[in-house]
Amino acid sequence: MDVKERILTECDTLFCRYGIKSVTMDDIARHLGISKKTIYQHFKDKSDLVYQLIDNRLQSQMCIIDENSQVATNAVEEIYLSVTQMQHLLSNTHVMLFYDLQKYHPDAWLLFKRFREKCLYDKVYANLERxxxxxxxxxxxxLEIITMMRVEQIDVAFNQSLHPDSKHSVLQVMVELTEHYLYGICNAKGYKMIEKLKQNTEANKLQ
Incomplete structure (x- = not known):
């Protein structure tokens, strides 16, 4: 792992744990045991660091989405795999991370929005067809209307400015919206698959 990759990896951990705004470049340097000068050799400023970190995250997320599509035995399971992966991702993420991203790092937030509007749109549409x-x-x-609705649901979950005083985490909102979405798009055969996957999920929790 080279220096730049190490900085991005450790910053990912710090931002997920404490949020973005509260972590300074001094904190990052101290955590890594390097000088700020070394950090600035790889990143123009904190905003550039955040932008590159989000870019890396989104590329990794795209690979995971593609893998879920290939591994899932059906379209319902594909959605369940995505939610499971999201649970793992968000369970270690500070509640203020997405708020900080939107408010203080607009370029990185725009990158996230473009990913949502193009890449996620295409994947949701393909899943519906499947x-x-x-x-x-x-x-x-x-399909176009339902795809747009699903993409907006994802935006609602991550956009904390829409529910700043909510007692519910991004993860809780996402899981609830996903279940609502699934029951809306499935037929009787789909309902049976949902129940089967729910039972499997609960069984795995008990193991």
């Missing part, structure tokens, strides 16, 4: 083809999703849906 579910219909496999016989789990309702056939009479307008």
């Amino acid at each position: 579910g219909i083809k496999e016989g789990y999703f309702r056939t009479e849906m307008n």
Whole structure:
């Protein structure tokens, strides 16, 4: 692992633990045991560091989404795998991280928005097509409208300025919205698959 990669990896940990705003460049240097000069050799400023970190995160997320699509035996399971992965990601993420990103690092937030609007849109649409083809999703849906709705749901979950006083975490909001979404797009066969996956999830928790 080279110096730049190490800085990004450790900053990812720090930002997830404490949020972005509260972590200074001095904190980063002290945590890594290096000088700020070394950090500035790789990043223009904190905003540049955050931007590159988010860019790396989104590229990794895209690989995970692609892998979920390939590993899942059906479209319903593909959504469940994505939520499971999201639970792992968000369980170690400070509640203020996305708020800090949106308020103090607009370029990085714009990168996140573009990813959501283009990459996620395409993946959600493809999942809907897959579910219909496999016989789990309702056939009479307008896929463009449902895809836009799902992408907006994701935005609602991550955009904490929309619910600043909420007692619910991003993860709780995401899980609840996903279940609502699934029951809206599935047919009877899909409902059975949801219940099967729920039972498997609960069984795994008990092991």
